[in-house]
Structure formats: C-alpha cells, structure tokens
Amino acid sequence: MAFTLYSLLQAALLCVNAIAVLHEERFLKNIGWGTDQGIGGFEEEPGIKSQLMNLIRSVRTVMRGKKKN
Numbered sequence: 001m002a003f004t005l006y007s008l009l010q011a012a013l014l015c016v017n018a019i020a021v022l023h024e025e026r027f028l029k030n031i032g033w034g035t036d037q038g039i040g041g042f043e044e045e046p047g048i049k050s051q052l053m054n055l056i057r058s059v060r061t062v063m064r065g066k067k068k069n
Contacts, residue, residue, distance in 0.1 A: 019056055020063040028056075 022028055046054075 016059060016063065019059045022056055022060075028053075
C-alpha cells in the first residue's frame with residue numbers, strides 16, 4: 001500500500017470525525033473530562049487537558065455544519 005496524499009487526507013478526516021463524535025456527557029464525563037473540569041484562573045497557564053477539551057469543542061462546533069430550517 002502506497003503512502004499518498006489521498007491516504008493522508010483520508011486519515012486526517014477519520015481522526016477529525018472521531019473527535020467530532022465524542023459526546024461530553026456520555027463519554028468524556030466518565031473519564032473526568034467533563035465541562036466542569038479544568039476551569040482555571042486568569043493568570044494560570046492552561047494545561048494540556050483544558051487545551052484538548054477546547055480543541056474537541058472547537059472541532060465539534062466546526063463539524064456541526066449549517067442547520068436547515
């Protein structure tokens with residue numbers, strides 16, 4: 001199997017899709033990554049956990065798409 005640009009794009013799309021389907025209340029809350037976890041102050045540098053949660057929320061927002069009325 002050759003390593004092509006198409007296979008790289010396909011792998012990236014599958015990873016983004018895997019992030020997008022993570023549900024905060026059913027899956028992430030069970031492992032301690034809920035919405036109420038990792039709230040920091042103004043002067044604190046955000047940790048890796050809060051940065052990953054922010055990335056997951058951002059990907060889910062972008063992948064949501066437009067709503068049709």
